[in-house]
Amino acid sequence: MSVAVDAADTPRERAGVGAVYRVEIAKIRAQLLPRAAAVICLLAPLGFAIFINTQSSVPADSLFGRWVQASGFAIPFVLLGFAGIAGFPLLASVVAGDIFASEDRQSTWKTVLTRSCSRAEIFVGKTLAAMTFSAVMVALLGASSTIAGMLVVGRQPLVGLSGELLDQTHALTLIVESYALALVPTLAFTCLAILFSVTTRNSMAGVIGAPVVALLMVGLSLMGSGVVVRSILLTSPYEAWHGLQVSPSTTKALWIGLLVSVAYGALSLIVAWRSFRRRDFAGDGQAPFRWSTIGRVVVATVVLVAILLVGTLLNKTWITSTHLEASVSQTLSNLIVVQQQILGRELDPTTVKVYPYCKRESVISGTSSGPADDWACQVFVDGPHVSRLAADYSIAVRPDGCYTADAPASLVGPLHMKTPDGGTTINPLSAFDSCMIAP
Amino acid sequence: MTLALDVRDLQKTFGDVRAIDGLDLSVDAGAVHGLVGPNGAGKTTLLRIVFGLVAPDVGTVTVLGTDVAEAAERSADGVGGFVEEPRFYPYLTARRNLELMADLDGGGDERIDDALATVRLDDRADRKVGGFSSGMRQRLGLAASLLRSPRLLLLDEPTVGLDPSGARDMLAIVQTLAADGVTVVVSSHNMSELEGVCDGVTVMHEGRGVWHGSMERLREESPAPAHRLETSDDARASEIAGRDRRLEIVADPAGWLTVSADRGVLDAYVVALGKAGIAIRRLELLMTALESMFFSLTGERAEPPAVDRERDELSTGSAR
Numbered sequence: 051m052s053v054a055v056d057a058a059d060t061p062r063e064r065a066g067v068g069a070v071y072r073v074e075i076a077k078i079r080a081q082l083l084p085r086a087a088a089v090i091c092l093l094a095p096l097g098f099a100i101f102i103n104t105q106s107s108v109p110a111d112s113l114f115g116r117w118v119q120a121s122g123f124a125i126p127f128v129l130l131g132f133a134g135i136a137g138f139p140l141l142a143s144v145v146a147g148d149i150f151a152s153e154d155r156q157s158t159w160k161t162v163l164t165r166s167c168s169r170a171e172i173f174v175g176k177t178l179a180a181m182t183f184s185a186v187m188v189a190l191l192g193a194s195s196t197i198a199g200m201l202v203v204g205r206q207p208l209v210g211l212s213g214e215l216l217d218q219t220h221a222l223t224l225i226v227e228s229y230a231l232a233l234v235p236t237l238a239f240t241c242l243a244i245l246f247s248v249t250t251r252n253s254m255a256g257v258i259g260a261p262v263v264a265l266l267m268v269g270l271s272l273m274g275s276g277v278v279v280r281s282i283l284l285t286s287p288y289e290a291w292h293g294l295q296v297s298p299s300t301t302k303a304l305w306i307g308l309l310v311s312v313a314y315g316a317l318s319l320i321v322a323w324r325s326f327r328r329r330d331f332a333g334d335g336q337a338p339f340r341w342s343t344i345g346r347v348v349v350a351t352v353v354l355v356a357i358l359l360v361g362t363l364l365n366k367t368w369i370t371s372t373h374l375e376a377s378v379s380q381t382l383s384n385l386i387v388v389q390q391q392i393l394g395r396e397l398d399p400t401t402v403k404v405y406p407y408c409k410r411e412s413v414i415s416g417t418s419s420g421p422a423d424d425w426a427c428q429v430f431v432d433g434p435h436v437s438r439l440a441a442d443y444s445i446a447v448r449p450d451g452c453y454t455a456d457a458p459a460s461l462v463g464p465l466h467m468k469t470p471d472g473g474t475t476i477n478p479l480s481a482f483d484s485c486m487i488a489p
Numbered sequence: 490m491t492l493a494l495d496v497r498d499l500q501k502t503f504g505d506v507r508a509i510d511g512l513d514l515s516v517d518a519g520a521v522h523g524l525v526g527p528n529g530a531g532k533t534t535l536l537r538i539v540f541g542l543v544a545p546d547v548g549t550v551t552v553l554g555t556d557v558a559e560a561a562e563r564s565a566d567g568v569g570g571f572v573e574e575p576r577f578y579p580y581l582t583a584r585r586n587l588e589l590m591a592d593l594d595g596g597g598d599e600r601i602d603d604a605l606a607t608v609r610l611d612d613r614a615d616r617k618v619g620g621f622s623s624g625m626r627q628r629l630g631l632a633a634s635l636l637r638s639p640r641l642l643l644l645d646e647p648t649v650g651l652d653p654s655g656a657r658d659m660l661a662i663v664q665t666l667a668a669d670g671v672t673v674v675v676s677s678h679n680m681s682e683l684e685g686v687c688d689g690v691t692v693m694h695e696g697r698g699v700w701h702g703s704m705e706r707l708r709e710e711s712p713a714p715a716h717r718l719e720t721s722d723d724a725r726a727s728e729i730a731g732r733d734r735r736l737e738i739v740a741d742p743a744g745w746l747t748v749s750a751d752r753g754v755l756d757a758y759v760v761a762l763g764k765a766g767i768a769i770r771r772l773e774l775l776m777t778a779l780e781s782m783f784f785s786l787t788g789e790r791a792e793p794p795a796v797d798r799e800r801d802e803l804s805t806g807s808a809r
Binding site for chain 1: 503534537540541542543544562563564566568569570571572573574575576577578579580581585589590592593594595630633637
């Protein structure tokens, strides 16, 4: 019998973070769940695009929802809005929530930790691998939804949130930028999932923890429009891409989102590392769900949510008639130019004047404010081709400042209009989406 | 003599349980050392501490000249082995698992084929570990350890889950490694298993080392082996035994006699019974000398002998 040992070997070079990263990537590639997630990111947008184009109605309550049958570039934006609710946190958790806890589940910590890598190298390597997976999923979803939209619907120009027409290059640039922005909070959710994975030592808790937090945050953000509380929610940075499309564009939400994401990510990783570093690996198997632990987590969550909820409700809203009128004025002005372009008429934007008067129908006296679906704007338009146009728009304003506006066909024309070449397209004045940006 | 492992005043508590209670232990380089003790004696906790998986509350552990506490939270260089049943990624093949382990060691891919052949898993190298039996995982654990070219090999209950042939192979590998100059620390709750393998032994009980020394010295200090005896006339057999002070005999309430004596004394006693016309209906080894020592040191109760051992030894009445 021969035994493969060379006891006289000199110590090898340290394996380091790179080795851990390679090993983790190899493991991720070999596992079923991450593969399934990748396939879903790849094929779900195509299925969505095909399905939505066979329907008689469109998801008009979503940003760009009314454009999904008119421009393929609307598909990635609609999916970005959906994924920002809990889709990206869930995708991030598929690997990050399991990457530490799976070693407990499979009792492999003792196998990994008895090699040449330090705990710090293992922690960093695993974290980087989880972040890589999250980034690949975001990129995959962005790319596949864009390609699916272009293949199924086409490459028609899209009317942006500012009311301006986005040609192919501009639309693609905005899609790339928007998904890149979504990557920032997704990486923070990845760190949060790692925290759950390390501290609970339970794969299920690790995977569902971050999406549950995301849903709670989305729920909180729907409760009110307080600027402070909304700013500290990790789901708010998913809306930062709105700022790229409004007119004038703003990067304020982007920077706040970046700061919030970095804060959540860093805090999660610090706590996770402290827990991992101090841990005694004294037994095998993953930690079971304990009702006492679950009870404590639920109580802590309820208290935290209650505090944030009170903060949200008490914080004065920034959504006012002044803000809405400014946004409607700018957006409609651009939309009128777009409509005339579609009709083959060149129009100087500076010659178009829009005068909106907005208030909530439920407010009898005093100032109107806050997110609601009972906003109404009387709009007077003056300019070439549209002289003395008057329209009443019904507007639903969401807590994030985005809104959808609809006007009766008798005033602005039907939903679909004929183009000079005989085609049909959506009448941009019939209904539109836009966003106000928090001050 | 250089020490491969030096443990001083080691203490570790988990909650209310004192797993290690002031343990001192030293293992010479190149030796095969046994850690013996009943379940819960602290053997596995000690190995986990040596591997750096668990931090001690008090005490020092020096492995191949390196203090474990100063090893930057990683297993010390030159240390290989496993604690409890080795585990691997079930969705990967045995070879792929070893490749990943080698990567985490900074190299060693070139040893994979040899290591698999050594543990006789080369024909199953490309099967997923999820379908492996406990014994196969045990052997894969040893293969993974060999990739590190260990100078100190720590094996925790390496024969658990192995069939007798596999257990023999495992212990043979341990001896071959020792012959190559590797220091081996092997834990077991079965004293007789380590008898022909170890140079030295530490008997652990409730986190403490209750006996430490060479296997030779342990044999010398061990009480005589115990046998179960059933005869045609137990009363007269007891009377005859009472004539020889080197022979200890106790009537068991279950209906047999327990005879403790060295081999030569027992042989003479059996002959005497025959001359007295007393038929021996059953004579079997109850505990080897080392097992007797183990039970006297740890205060554990002896369990009934295994069926296969009864079958082997009934006819011979041999004592080791």
